[in-house]
Amino acid sequence: MPDAVNTDVPSDAWSGVHRGPLRVGEWVRLVDSKGRKHNFELVEGKRFFSNKGHLDHDEIIGREEGFTLKSSAGGEYLIFRPLLSEFVVSMPRGAAVIYPKDSAQIVAMADIFPGAIVVEAGVGSGALTCTLLRAVGPLGRVHSFERREEFAAVARQNVTQFFGATDERPHPSWQLELGDLAEALPASGIKADRIILDMLAPWECVDATADALSPGGILLAYVATTTQLSRFVETVRVHGGFTEPQAWESLVRDWHVEGLAVRPGHKMIGHTAFLVTARKMAPGERAPRKQRRPAPGAYGVDYMGPRPADLPEQVLEEKFDA
Numbered sequence: 001m002p003d004a005v006n007t008d009v010p011s012d013a014w015s016g017v018h019r020g021p022l023r024v025g026e027w028v029r030l031v032d033s034k035g036r037k038h039n040f041e042l043v044e045g046k047r048f049f050s051n052k053g054h055l056d057h058d059e060i061i062g063r064e065e066g067f068t069l070k071s072s073a074g075g076e077y078l079i080f081r082p083l084l085s086e087f088v089v090s091m092p093r094g095a096a097v098i099y100p101k102d103s104a105q106i107v108a109m110a111d112i113f114p115g116a117i118v119v120e121a122g123v124g125s126g127a128l129t130c131t132l133l134r135a136v137g138p139l140g141r142v143h144s145f146e147r148r149e150e151f152a153a154v155a156r157q158n159v160t161q162f163f164g165a166t167d168e169r170p171h172p173s174w175q176l177e178l179g180d181l182a183e184a185l186p187a188s189g190i191k192a193d194r195i196i197l198d199m200l201a202p203w204e205c206v207d208a209t210a211d212a213l214s215p216g217g218i219l220l221a222y223v224a225t226t227t228q229l230s231r232f233v234e235t236v237r238v239h240g241g242f243t244e245p246q247a248w249e250s251l252v253r254d255w256h257v258e259g260l261a262v263r264p265g266h267k268m269i270g271h272t273a274f275l276v277t278a279r280k281m282a283p284g285e286r287a288p289r290k291q292r293r294p295a296p297g298a299y300g301v302d303y304m305g306p307r308p309a310d311l312p313e314q315v316l317e318e319k320f321d322a
Contacts, residue, residue: 014138014171016130016163018081021062027161028060029082029090032075039082039090041161050075084134087162088127094154097127098198098222099272101252107135109277110194110220114140119195119212121145121181121205126155128198130162133173142174143190145181152178182208198222203235210241213280221276229274242278243287249274 018026022042030038032052040048048055052075059069065080082090085100098106106128112118114137123129123146132142146152156176165171177184181199185208194217195209202221209219219242221232233245249272254265281287 014133014163014173016084016134018164021064022060022079022081024061027082027087028065029080029086030055030077031080032077037086037090038077039086084130084162088130091125091127091158091161092154093125094148094151095122095124097125098131099127099269100131101250101269102222102272102275103128103131105250105275106196106220106222107131109275110196110218112136112194116193117141117143117191119143119145119181119185119190119192119209121185121195121197122147122199123152123155123176124198125151126158128196129155129159129174132196133159133163133171136173138173140173143188143192144174144176145179145184146176147178147180149178152176181205185209185212192217194218194220196220196222200228202228203232206232206235206239210239210280215280215282217280219278219280222273223276224273226274229276232276236276236278237290240286241281243281244290245276245278247274247276 022028024042024044027039027041030040030048032038032050038048038050042057042061044058044061046057048057050071053071053073055069055071055077060079063079067079069077069079071077088097088100088103091097106112112132112135114135116136117140118132118136120129120132120142121144123144129142129144136142144155146155159171159174160166163171177188181197182205185205190212191214192212193214195213197205197209197220199205202223206219213219219236223229223232229247233247236242236245251271252269254267256263256265
């Protein structure tokens, strides 16, 4: 699998942003007066139906986005092309998507930059893939690994749809491979700047990612439960080839602002997942040991041994299998 950047691609290409009049095959986002949202693909001669009557696609095709249109029953709709953050929460799903609040954190905290070589596993429904491809730009590279063929098919469809790619003209910065990262990554020979793990057991891939990451590169895991979080962090510590893992989550709350009624909104995007990052050390180097001792009982009632960075694998097994 080649790691070379795509020097023959124009720098303004493959952003997923479309300009000019709305065209057949593009997706549009309709928002009614109550804030209800509808997303669909424009098809010549087709109609959109809702409880407010219908709209003809032909009334939308050929117009510049950012206009309002009334349905047959008098409902008024605001029409734009969907933003990336809007597309990913409404795209067809094979697996759960990574929400924009977490995708933004991944791009920022994993320091995804234009031209980066990024490895992603698994691909899910392609939501994070779209964000990563936009972040690395046409001169970067995203290598996605997915174990389940049905998920890969959905992700390929969504990425193709958002970026306007086709089978004959695929996205030049994306490579999707079916397989287990722990086996497929070492065989690929890829040397990555960043590796993103979105899987059930990311600790099983720490050795493979350590070999594939360049010194100074960032490993990031996206995990849903505290058990996964704990085991991944401890495995990275035991490995020794990474800096001290940093773990966090983000919570997003909207606000209601109308006249003097200014208060937190009733809906909040709370826990979706934990994010963990660690940086790869140079070959043969180890990060300084963590100085703060763990709380009593953190590694078992009778454990009075070394700090977490020195824990052998059997201690981890006893902790999580107890």
